[in-house]
Amino acid sequence: MGDFLADWYLWTKALHVVSVISWMAGLFYLPRLFVYHVEVVGSGTPTSELFQTMERRLLRAIMTPAMVATWIFGLALVFTPGIVDWSVIWPWTKAAAVLGMTWFHHWLGLRRKDFMADRNSLSGRHYRMMNEVPTILMLVIVFSVILKF
Numbered sequence: 001m002g003d004f005l006a007d008w009y010l011w012t013k014a015l016h017v018v019s020v021i022s023w024m025a026g027l028f029y030l031p032r033l034f035v036y037h038v039e040v041v042g043s044g045t046p047t048s049e050l051f052q053t054m055e056r057r058l059l060r061a062i063m064t065p066a067m068v069a070t071w072i073f074g075l076a077l078v079f080t081p082g083i084v085d086w087s088v089i090w091p092w093t094k095a096a097a098v099l100g101m102t103w104f105h106h107w108l109g110l111r112r113k114d115f116m117a118d119r120n121s122l123s124g125r126h127y128r129m130m131n132e133v134p135t136i137l138m139l140v141i142v143f144s145v146i147l148k149f
């Protein structure tokens with residue numbers, strides 16, 4: 001198994017980065033859709049239904065498959081011999097931030113269900129602030145994995 005993962009290391013890493021880009025695009029865009037949904041569209045209108053469709057498709061067709069792929073290729077990299085040294089700090093900061101990113105994904109999923117049921121209670125300002133969460137986590141992840149402190 002170790003030999004197989006080592007042979008495919010660069011391919012795995014390339015697929016990991018492609019999945020990450022797709023996941024992050026959605027993590028940045030869905031909260032923006034929520035901001036417009038609250039502030040411009042409101043609820044119970046035909047445009048609100050259009051937004052509900054866009055939000056559902058973004059989450060189900062792009063973000064969730066991209067998150068699963070990111071985890072699969074990321075864990076394949078973790079199990080590739082010689083890639084992760086758990087005695088240094090960066091794998092731990094990366095793991096913590098990745099768990100935070102996964103929590104954020106699920107939080108967005110719950111908020112999407114609120115919009116679907118016309119019972120969103122959060123303001124546009126709240127969604128704008130939450131939009132900073134993936135930015136901060138992304139900085140922690142990229143600095144961890146590139147600087148390898």
Ligand code: HEM
Pocket residue numbers: 013016017020024070071073074075077078083084098101137138141142145146
């Ligand atoms: C979901 C769970 C994840 C796991 C288990 C994971 C694990 C890993 C591992 C072990 C590597 C290999 C490091 C190396 O080759 O030296 C890697 C590379 C990388 N990861 Fe992740 N990762 C995950 C999520 C993410 C996320 C969310 C991002 C971005 C926001 C990300 C960005 C990157 C980048 C850019 C690289 C390439 C770094 C390089 O080789 O220069 N990863 N990941």
